Structure formats: structure tokens, C-alpha cells
Amino acid sequence: MGVFAIGSLLLASMFGLVPFGDIIIPGGQRLHMPVYIEAVDWEVIAIIIGSSLFVDVTSRSGLFSWIAIRLTKASSGDPLKLLWYYGGMTVLFSAVLNNVTAMIIVGSLTGVSLKKLGQDRMLLGFLLIEGLLTNVGGLLTLISSVPNIIVGNAAGISFVSFFLKASPYVLVATIATLLMGARLFGIRALRTDFEKQQAAELIRGFDERDGIHSQGFFWFSSAALVAFILAIATTSITPVISDLGMGFVAMAFAVVVLARFKHEVEEFYDSIDWDLILFFMSLFVVINVMEHARVLELIGSGVAWMIGSGESSLGTAALLLASSVFSSVTDNIPLAAMLAKILVGLGIDGDSSLWWAVVFGANLGGNITPIGSASTLVAVTIIHKYHLKLSFGGFIRIALPFAIMQIVLATGYVLAIL
Template sequence: MPPLSPLLASAPETGHEVSLTITLVFTALLLGMILALALEEKLHAKKSLIVALFAVVCLFVGTAVDILPFGPVIVGSHEIDMPIYIPAVDWGVIAIILGSSLFIDVTSKSGLFTWIAIKLTKASKGEPRRLLWLYGLMTVVFSAVLNNVTAMLIVGSLTGVSLKKLGREKYLLGFLIVEGLLTNIGGLLTLISSVPNIIVGTAAGISFVEFFYKASPYVIVATIVTVALGIRLFKIEKLPDDAAREEAAKQVESFDENDGIESQGFFMFGAAMTIAFVLVIATTSILPWVNELGMGYVALSFGAIMLIRYKSSVDQFYKGLDWDLLGFFAALFVVINVMEHAQVLALIGEGLAWMIGLGETTGTALVLVSAAGFSSVTDNIPLAAMLAKILGNMGTVSTDPKWWSVVFGANLGGNLTPIGSASTLVAVTIIHRYKLELSFGAFVLKALPYALIQIALAVAYVLLFLA
């Protein structure tokens, strides 16, 4: 096999040349992991175990072919010896999931989420379609100012409460899937809504205001289309007549939003902390000192503060954590890190760089579609970073639509598979928590119409309005 081109010739952290043979071997491992996840139900194995086994194999093979950077890790100004798979994990994401889960679980005990759910349910007058519109809008707004995982955790919790109280659990699967897809739509709204936005926007020199101004029209249209399609495909029916609507309105009016509030003081504290949590998470990047510690620190801190209420029985909340989800992410980060050293991500970038050379219209469209495809099966953060570097090295001006192709592709690709983004994975986890059947393949089949329409709209929007 010939060696890779200069762009892919060596793993910079190891100094060793990586041959195309090694890269293709690891590409096969990545495809094998994706296939195993697709067959999760048939294998009768949890996703955390599947990915952990592939992480074990990837680490062993990576060591055998000498592509991993063993040695001390520089943290600040100190050298620390640690196993190679420890720094491979994005502990910031793990901390966000862990802290947000604890915060939401404890805050839910105050009755706050039940109160919000009942208020929104009353505003819907018991009409399922109107409720989906309300929750869809809330999902997009939360995803724009929070991280997508936190938004999905909050909205998913509210959805379960509301539909259970309305006695319409049959719509739960549709609601959660639509909300999961909308988190990635909301993640497009501002420069700080997602990590790929920050990476690409910074590299291109796009300001916060410009980013919002250019992204918001697409987000509005995509949200409307996604909710409308969700109503149609999941057959969320209107109430048949005036009598049914009157009965539903009476039913929701009989709900007591104060039900579940055991302590008015704790309820007010929970509400204040939730508002503070949203504000601090949304402004983490500009807060002095806190911006150095990151959103994971913020989530863990707020989780710890809320746990003070149950200081003598905090173990009950530890038991309720979704350890399968946390284990999955930790193992997935290890696999992706090895793939990066094996130049699998660089190989993807090489193909996209070739597409860029095909011309303005064709190249821009292909970059968006390809970025979406690759982001559906791998971490969109290193992919976005790699593509931003390629565009920067090519001297691409900030007004070039290819920057937006990377932004839209990296975010929307998460709607193609349940492992394409953290928020869609959280949505699937909540679905399983409610004992609803949804395999990897079933998610892809249900999400594909939405994702294809969203990506097609993005291509048209970038070419017609941002070019």
C-alpha cells in the first residue's frame, strides 16, 4: 500500500508515519462498531459494553502498531503520568451529563418540572398537537442557550410528566424523537450553542451577532417543518370535536400545578437555581474564572448545591444515574481518539478537501452533505476542527458559504443516527427508560425523513442565501 498524502502522512503527537493500511484497518474497526450498535437489540448487549469492547481492541491494536502517544501528559505546567485512555475521554462532556442529571433529578423533587409541565399542558388546552408545538419551541430555545444534552434532559423529563398526566403515553415516542432532533436544530442558533459552532465561527471570524442573524432564519423554518412532519408521521391527532376539546380542557384544568410541591421554600429555591443554572451555562464562555473551568464544572457545581437538600441520602440519586450512558460516552471518546491517531478522521478530511475543489456550488453542497454523513457516525468536534483548519489553510474568506456548510453539516448530521450527537443519544436513553422499544435501526428509519429534509433545506439555504 502507498503511504498517505502529506496531509495524512504522520500523526503529529507520535511522530510516526501512519500507513494507509493501518488507517483502513481502523476504518474497518469503526464500521464494525457502528454495525454492532445497529444490531444492539439482536446482540442483547448494552451499548456501553459494545463500545467498551471496541475501545479495548482499538487500544491494543493501536499500541501494537505504535501509533499512540505514550508518555506523561502536560496539565498546566505539570507533567502527569496516567493511562493513555484517560486523557482520551472528554471529561467536560461527562461532567455536563453527570452534573445536569443530578441537578435535574434533585430539582424535580421540588415539584418545579411538574409545575412547568402542567402550566404548558394547560396552555395547550389538552390538544396534543399544540403541546408538541409548545415543547418543540422550548426545546429549540433551551438548546440555543444551554448545551443540547441539558436541554434534552430537561424537556424529556417534562414530556414524560405531561403526557402521563394527560393519559396520552402513546405519543411519547414521537414527542421524544422530535425533541431529540430539534436539539440539533436549536444548536445552530447561536455561536455558543454547540462546540462546532465555536470552532468554525472562531476560525472564520464570524461574530456572535452575525452568526445569529444568518442562522436564525433557517432555524425558524426547520423547526416549523420538523414539528409539522412529526405531527404527520407520528399521527398525532387533533381532538375530533368540540365535545372532546371541552372534555380535554376540563381535564387539564383539573390538574393542580401545585401537586407534588412538598415545600414552597424548596420549590422557590429550585426555580431560582434553575434560572441561575440556565444563565450561568449560557454565559460560561464570558464569565471570569468560570470560563476557565467550563460548563462541566458549572453543571457539577449546581448538582452539588441541589444535593445539599438531601445531604443525608444523596446515594439515592447516585443509584438513579444512567451509568450505561456515561460508560458509553467514555468508551466512545477512547475509540474516536484512537481513530484520530490512526488518521481515520484525517482520511475523511482528505476526501472533503477534494470535494471543495469541485467548484463553488457543487463543492459547497457536497461539503455540507458529507460533513453531515460523517458527523452521524463520529464525533463532530474533531471533524469540525479539521475542516476549519483545511478551510483556513486554503485562505477561505469569512463570507465563503463553505464555512456554513461545515456548521450545518456538523450539527445536522447528529439527526441521522442515535450516536450522531449526545442529545439524540440522551433522547433514546429516555425512550428506553419509559420501556419503549426503539433499536438503533428503528431510530434511523424514523429519523431519516426529518434529517433528509433538514439537510436539503440547509443546502438550499446556504446556496441561495449565504453564498
């Protein structure tokens, strides 16, 4: 297929079907062809593919289920402790994996754990809180979500800088969400000795080794995950690697872990959402065409009017709130990509808080509606899988207070700290 694609491009070039080189378009702009090659941000694509492959392989080791069951046992079956442990785990998994994978792993284990502990009535609350926390955890690192990758890459924000600036907010928002969720859903600690003893007996039935099929692969995956995080974090300061970028690091680690499963490599290739990758590539091309057609210039003038001259608090807050609202009703990836291109066009400095307004707005807006992000949609799917009633309007009614709280905290944080 690759040979066919290359041959097709060469023939198209020879017969002039696909123009190559520089052409002048109306308005006097110089456009390099073919636009679909130059327009795509290949580093973003490499990070997504490399990270997806790496996470998929390492998740087969049973490492993440081992962590979840260890936390379940540490809670001694106490629902309130379990909520805090699972909430923290959701945030961390969302940071090092991706929102959807984190929700699938944590949501599945939550259902199993609460059923074994006889706490089915709390399942809706647990799953909804975890779904909301995936988008909070998605703010923690540069590779936690696609909007982060797009905006961070455009603004030139390093992995370490992103983490240091985002982590205080993530910590506060996580604590606030868990406190609010425990109160709203009536999740309380075990009080009597009988309840504690009964829960402890049920906990003995959990075995963290159930999902580990190979001890060697388990330790290999653990070491690889630590090395991957360290490599991504130090990419910008490591000689030679800094020139190659995070896309190279992600793909390199994917190759290393795939080499461990040479006989099953096709299975992992099949697990990649190629439709999603094609969507991202097409999105970059469309936005590039919009730029040359001066559509972004028109939208950018509206954004420039909204943020005002210079960098005002009112403009930053307006951009964050607008990003939140729009990302709640549409995919936050096109929104982040378009706004990143506009901010670059406006010459906004990489240290500006406007970039963070887009990051926070695009991620947290996903908590307003069940279609605002893929992870909240997965959370609702798991909720329906357990035959729990939750309509579209019901989700908004419950989630909106959480989203408002998180967005208000984010606005204050961006204006006061960043």
C-alpha cells in the same frame, strides 16, 4: 480509589512502565506522554459531568413537570394546541437539558396526558414528532448536545454567538416539523362545543403541584436554572471566568446544587453515566493517536478534496450531507470529534460555514434512523412501552420525509445565511 490511581501512576513512572515527557515517534513528530492525559479535552468532560449533575438535581424539584402540566392546562385539552405546546417545550428542554433527558420527561408526560384526555390514537404521532424535535432543539445552544460542545470548543464559537446563529433555523425547522406532523398524523383542533367542554372537564384533573415535594427547593431550582443559563451565556465576556471556561462554570453550579443535598450526594453521583464519560475520554485518546499515526491526515485529505479549495457552496453542502448520512448509521459524537480535529488540522477559520455544516449534519442526521441519536432511540423505546407498533423500517419510512425537509432547510440556511 483516587489515591490508588495516583500511586499507580507514580510507580509506573518510576519504573518506566508509563513514559512521561517528550518522545520522538517515526516521522519525526514530537509526542508528549502520557498521551491519555494530554489527548483528553478536559473542558468538554467537565461540561458534560457538570451539566449532567446540575440537570439531575434540578429535575428532582418538579420544575419541568410543572412547566409541562401548566402547558397542558393552557391547551384546554385541544390536541393541536397540545402538539404545538409540547413541541415547543421539547425544543426548549433539549436546549437547556440534553436530548435524552428532554425526551424522557416530555415523552412520559405526553403518554399520561393523552391517556387522560382519551386521545390515545394520537400517541404515536406525538412521540415520533417529539423525538425528531429533540435533535432540532439540540441545535439551539452550545451545550444542547455533545457534538455542539466538541465542535464549538474546537472552533472557538461562544455561547451567545452559537445561539444567535442557530436560533433562526431552529424556529423555522420547528414550525415546519409541527405543521408537517399535524397533517401527516391527522392531529386536528377540537371543533364542537361538546368536544371542548369534555376536554376542559378532563383538564381539571391535572395538578401541576403533584411533582413538587418542597416549595423551597422548587424556587431554588428555578433560580439556579436561570443563573446557570446566564452564566454559561456570558462566560466568554465575564472577567476571570472567561479564562476558566464553561467547564468551570458547569462544575461550579453542580457543586452549588449538590451542596443543597449533601446527604443524598452519592445518589446523584451514581446517576452519572460513567461508562459514557469513559467512552468520551477514550474517544479523545483514540483520535489523538490517529492524528499522530497520520490516519486523520489521510482522512483529512479526502475531506479537503470534498470541500474543495477555499470555501465553496458545493463543498459546504457536501460536508453537511455527508455528516448527516454518516451520523444516521453511527454515533454522531465520534464523527463530530473526528471532523473537528480534521478542520482544525486544515486551518479552517472559526467563522467558516464548514463548522456549521458539521454541527447541522451531525445533529439532524440522527433523525434518519432510530439509532441515529440516543433521543430517537428513547422515543422508540417509549413508543414500544405503550405497545404501539413501529419497526426499524417503519421509523425510517415515517421519519425520512421529516429528516430530508430539515436537512434541505439546514443546507439552504448554512449556504445563504452563515
